[in-house]
Amino acid sequence: MTDPSRIWAEYVLAAPSRRAALAKARDMTVEQTVEVPAQCVPPPSQPMVGTVERLERAGASRWRASCSYDPAIIGDSVPQLFNLLFGNISMQQGIRLVDVKLPESLLNRFPGPAFGIEGLRQLCGVRGRPLVCAAAKPIGLSSAQLARICYQFAAGGADLVKDDHGLASQEAAPFGERVARCQEAVAEANQQTGGRALYFPSLSRGAGELWEDLEYARSLGCRGVLLSPMLLGPDTVRAVAARRDWAILSHPSFTGTLLQRRHGVAPEVLFGVLFRVIGSDGVIYPNAGGRFPISLASCRAINQRLRAPLGRLRAVFPVAGGGVDAERVPYWIRQYGNDTMFLVGSSLYAQRDLRAATARLVDSIRRSSDG
Amino acid sequence: MTDPSRIWAEYVLAAPSRRAALAKARDMTVEQTVEVPAQCVPPPSQPMVGTVERLERAGASRWRASCSYDPAIIGDSVPQLFNLLFGNISMQQGIRLVDVKLPESLLNRFPGPAFGIEGLRQLCGVRGRPLVCAAAKPIGLSSAQLARICYQFAAGGADLVKDDHGLASQEAAPFGERVARCQEAVAEANQQTGGRALYFPSLSRGAGELWEDLEYARSLGCRGVLLSPMLLGPDTVRAVAARRDWAILSHPSFTGTLLQRRHGVAPEVLFGVLFRVIGSDGVIYPNAGGRFPISLASCRAINQRLRAPLGRLRAVFPVAGGGVDAERVPYWIRQYGNDTMFLVGSSLYAQRDLRAATARLVDSIRRSSDG
Numbered sequence: 001m002t003d004p005s006r007i008w009a010e011y012v013l014a015a016p017s018r019r020a021a022l023a024k025a026r027d028m029t030v031e032q033t034v035e036v037p038a039q040c041v042p043p044p045s046q047p048m049v050g051t052v053e054r055l056e057r058a059g060a061s062r063w064r065a066s067c068s069y070d071p072a073i074i075g076d077s078v079p080q081l082f083n084l085l086f087g088n089i090s091m092q093q094g095i096r097l098v099d100v101k102l103p104e105s106l107l108n109r110f111p112g113p114a115f116g117i118e119g120l121r122q123l124c125g126v127r128g129r130p131l132v133c134a135a136a137k138p139i140g141l142s143s144a145q146l147a148r149i150c151y152q153f154a155a156g157g158a159d160l161v162k163d164d165h166g167l168a169s170q171e172a173a174p175f176g177e178r179v180a181r182c183q184e185a186v187a188e189a190n191q192q193t194g195g196r197a198l199y200f201p202s203l204s205r206g207a208g209e210l211w212e213d214l215e216y217a218r219s220l221g222c223r224g225v226l227l228s229p230m231l232l233g234p235d236t237v238r239a240v241a242a243r244r245d246w247a248i249l250s251h252p253s254f255t256g257t258l259l260q261r262r263h264g265v266a267p268e269v270l271f272g273v274l275f276r277v278i279g280s281d282g283v284i285y286p287n288a289g290g291r292f293p294i295s296l297a298s299c300r301a302i303n304q305r306l307r308a309p310l311g312r313l314r315a316v317f318p319v320a321g322g323g324v325d326a327e328r329v330p331y332w333i334r335q336y337g338n339d340t341m342f343l344v345g346s347s348l349y350a351q352r353d354l355r356a357a358t359a360r361l362v363d364s365i366r367r368s369s370d371g
Numbered sequence: 372m373t374d375p376s377r378i379w380a381e382y383v384l385a386a387p388s389r390r391a392a393l394a395k396a397r398d399m400t401v402e403q404t405v406e407v408p409a410q411c412v413p414p415p416s417q418p419m420v421g422t423v424e425r426l427e428r429a430g431a432s433r434w435r436a437s438c439s440y441d442p443a444i445i446g447d448s449v450p451q452l453f454n455l456l457f458g459n460i461s462m463q464q465g466i467r468l469v470d471v472k473l474p475e476s477l478l479n480r481f482p483g484p485a486f487g488i489e490g491l492r493q494l495c496g497v498r499g500r501p502l503v504c505a506a507a508k509p510i511g512l513s514s515a516q517l518a519r520i521c522y523q524f525a526a527g528g529a530d531l532v533k534d535d536h537g538l539a540s541q542e543a544a545p546f547g548e549r550v551a552r553c554q555e556a557v558a559e560a561n562q563q564t565g566g567r568a569l570y571f572p573s574l575s576r577g578a579g580e581l582w583e584d585l586e587y588a589r590s591l592g593c594r595g596v597l598l599s600p601m602l603l604g605p606d607t608v609r610a611v612a613a614r615r616d617w618a619i620l621s622h623p624s625f626t627g628t629l630l631q632r633r634h635g636v637a638p639e640v641l642f643g644v645l646f647r648v649i650g651s652d653g654v655i656y657p658n659a660g661g662r663f664p665i666s667l668a669s670c671r672a673i674n675q676r677l678r679a680p681l682g683r684l685r686a687v688f689p690v691a692g693g694g695v696d697a698e699r700v701p702y703w704i705r706q707y708g709n710d711t712m713f714l715v716g717s718s719l720y721a722q723r724d725l726r727a728a729t730a731r732l733v734d735s736i737r738r739s740s741d742g
Contacts, residue, residue, distance in 0.1 A: 031662070033509070033537065034510060035535060036509050037717050041509065042509070044511045044512055073537075075542070079576075079603055083536065086625060087537075087624035088663075091627030092663060092664070137406060138412065138416040139416060140417070141416060164406060170444065172443070204450045205450075206450060206606030206609075207578070208579070209610065228454070231458070232606060233603045235577030236578045236607075252462065253454050253458035254453055254458050256460070256463065258628045260631070263628060291463075292462040349407045
C-alpha cells in the first residue's frame with residue numbers, strides 16, 4: 001500500500017548487500033531532507049526525514065528502494081521538488097531515480113500545462129493525426145533567411161515551426177528582428193494556404209528579462225515558445241505556464257548527464273513526469289533511432305507518462321526528435337500513436353526543397369493516421 | 372597558439388582510434404552549433420561551426436580534443452554559453468569538458484561577481500584568515516527555532532550564516548517570517564558581540580517571483596543570498612549579479628551528474644569557471660573528505676580557477692563544504708590558503724552548544740592563519 005498523501009520516489013541503488021543498500025537508502029532520506037547527522041535531528045524535524053518503505057533486489061548488486069516523503073517539504077517550490085528528488089544525491093554515485101508519484105495535494109499547487117494536447121490541437125486546428133514540428137536553423141543565417149525557412153515549413157504544412165534552441169540573440173539575427181520576421185513569414189504562409197501553423201520562438205534569457213521577451217513575442221501574435229528547462233531552470237517553465245498565455249515546448253538541452261544508466265534520473269521520470277509537472281505542453285526528447293542513445297522502450301514510457309492521468313494536470317504532447325522522415329513516419333505512428341508530435345529537422349534539410357519535403361512528410365502522416 | 376578572440380573548449384573523448392576521435396570531435400562541433408548535417412550548412416553559417424584545433428592521445432581509448440568557437444554564437448546569453456559547451460552533447464556518451472577559455476570580448480558581456488573575495492571581506496570586516504559560513508537547518512523547525520540557531524552561530528563568531536538550501540517556504544517556517552526572524556537574530560548577535568556576521572537567506576523561487584524575494588530580503592538588511600544555479604537556472608544568478616545589490620553564494624545541488632568521470636564537466640570548469648562567470652561571489656562545492664566523492668586535486672583546481680585572473684571578473688571565494696571541523700581546519704588552511712570560506716554544518720550540529728562549537732572553530736582558524 002502506498003499512502004497517496006505522501007511523495008513516493010523509487011530509486012535503484014548500487015550496493016553490495018541488502019544491509020548496505022538499506023544504509024544507503026536511509027542516508028539518502030536524511031541527506032535529501034534534514035541534512036544533519038541522524039542523531040542530531042530535532043523532534044520537530046523528524047517527520048521531515050523520508051521513510052524507506054520497501055527494499056527489493058533488482059539485479060546483481062542493485063536494489064530498488066521505495067522512499068516516501070511528506071509533501072510539506074516542498075511547499076509549492078519547483079526547485080525544492082527537484083532538490084528533494086535528486087539534489088545533493090546527484091553528487092553521490094550509483095543512485096537512479098526510476099519512478100515518482102506525487103500526491104494530488106502537491107500537484108494542485110502547481111499550475112501545470114496551460115494547453116496540453118487538446119489546447120495545442122485547438123490552436124493549430126488539427127485532429128486525428130500526429131503533429132509535425134519543424135525547426136528553423138542554423139545559427140549564422142540572417143533574420144530574413146530564417147524567416148524564409150519558416151515560410152517554407154509552414155507553406156509545406158508543418159503544424160508548428162520552432163526556432164532552433166541555439167538561436168539566442170546572435171548578431172546575424174537579433175532576437176527582436178528574428179521573431180518579428182519569422183512570425184510574419186508563418187502568418188503569410190497561413191494566409192496563402194489557409195493553414196494555421198504556429199511559430200514558437202526560442203527564449204534564452206532567464207530571470208527577469210524573460211518576461212520582456214515573452215510579452216514581445218505575444219504582441220507579435222506568437223502563441224507559444226520554446227524553453228530549455230535545464231538551461232533556464234525548471235521553475236522558469238512553471239512561472240511561464242502559470243500565466244496561461246503561452247504554450248510551452250520544452251527542449252532537452254543540458255539534461256543528458258541525468259540520463260545515464262547507473263546514476264541519474266530515468267528519462268520517463270525526467271521527461272515524462274517532471275517536465276509535465278512544471279507545465280510543458282509538449283516535451284521534446286531524443287527519439288530512439290536518432291543521434292542520441294535512448295531505447296524505444298524508454299521513448300514509449302515517456303509517451304505513456306505524458307498522456308496518463310496525473311491529478312488534474314493536462315495530458316501533454318510527447319515530441320519525438322530525431323530519426324523521423326516521410327518513409328519511417330508510418331512506423332513511428334504505429335509505435336507511438338496519434339497523440340504524438342514529431343520534431344523534424346535534419347531529414348528535411350537534407351532535401352533541397354524544404355516546402356516540398358515538409359509536404360511529403362505531412363502527407364505520409366495523413367495517410368498513416370486518421371487525420 | 373590559441374587565438375584569444377575565440378572560445379576554447381577542451382574535451383576528453385572516449386573513442387577507439389584517432390580517426391574515430393576526430394570524427395566524434397567534428398560531429399560535436401556541428402551538433403553544438405548549426406545542428407544540421409554537415410553537407411547542409413549554408414555559407415553564412417559555416418563560420419559558426421566550431422573548429423577542431425588539436426587532438427592528442429590522453430590515455431587508452433581517450434583523446435583530448437581542443438575545439439574553438441566564434442563568440443558570436445553566444446551573443447550575451449548565459450544559457451547559450453552552457454548550451455554551446457555541453458547542451459546537446461550532454462545526451463551523448465564519453466565526452467567530458469575539461470577546460471574552457473573565454474575571450475575578453477565575451478567575458479565583458481557578463482556582469483560577473485559584484486563583490487568577490489574583496490567585497491565579501493569588506494562586508495563582514497575580516498582580513499587575513501579564511502571565512503566561516505554556518506548553515507541554519509533543518510527543515511521542520513519553526514522560524515523562531517531557526518532564528519535561535521542563526522543567533523548562536525553569529526554569536527559564536529561565524530562570518531556568514533546561510534539558510535540550508537532545502538529551506539524554501541515550508542509551513543513550519545514560511546519564507547517571509549523565517550527571513551525576518553533570522554536576519555533579526557543575526558543583527559542582535561552582532562549588536563551584542565560587536566561582530567559583523569551576515570545572514571544569507573536561500574531563495575528558491577525562480578523566474579519572476581525571485582525579484583520580490585530579493586527585494587524583501589534587501590529591505591530587511593540582508594546583503595546576500597544563497598542560490599542553486601542548477602535548480603534556478605544559471606542565468607538567474609547572472610541576472611541577480613547584474614543588479615550589484617546582493618552578494619551571491621551558489622550551491623551545488625543538482626549538479627552531481629555533470630561531475631562523473633567519463634562524461635560531463637570537470638568540477639574545476641563547472642564550479643571554478645562557469646559558476647564564477649555567471650556571477651557567484653562564493654561557490655560552494657563538496658569538499659574532499661566530506662560526504663561526496665571528489666579528489667583533493669579537484670578541490671585545489673576549483674580554488675585556483677576561482678581566484679585566478681579572468682578578464683576583469685573579480686576573484687571569488689571557494690567555499691569548501693564538508694569534512695571541516697576545529698581539529699582538521701589547520702590542515703585545510705594549509706591546503707587551501709587564507710582566501711577560502713569553510714562551510715560547516717554537521718560538525719557543529721554534532722556538538723551540543725552551537726555557539727561554543729562555532730567559537731572553537733573560529734578560534735582554531737585564527738590560530739592557523741594571520742587573522
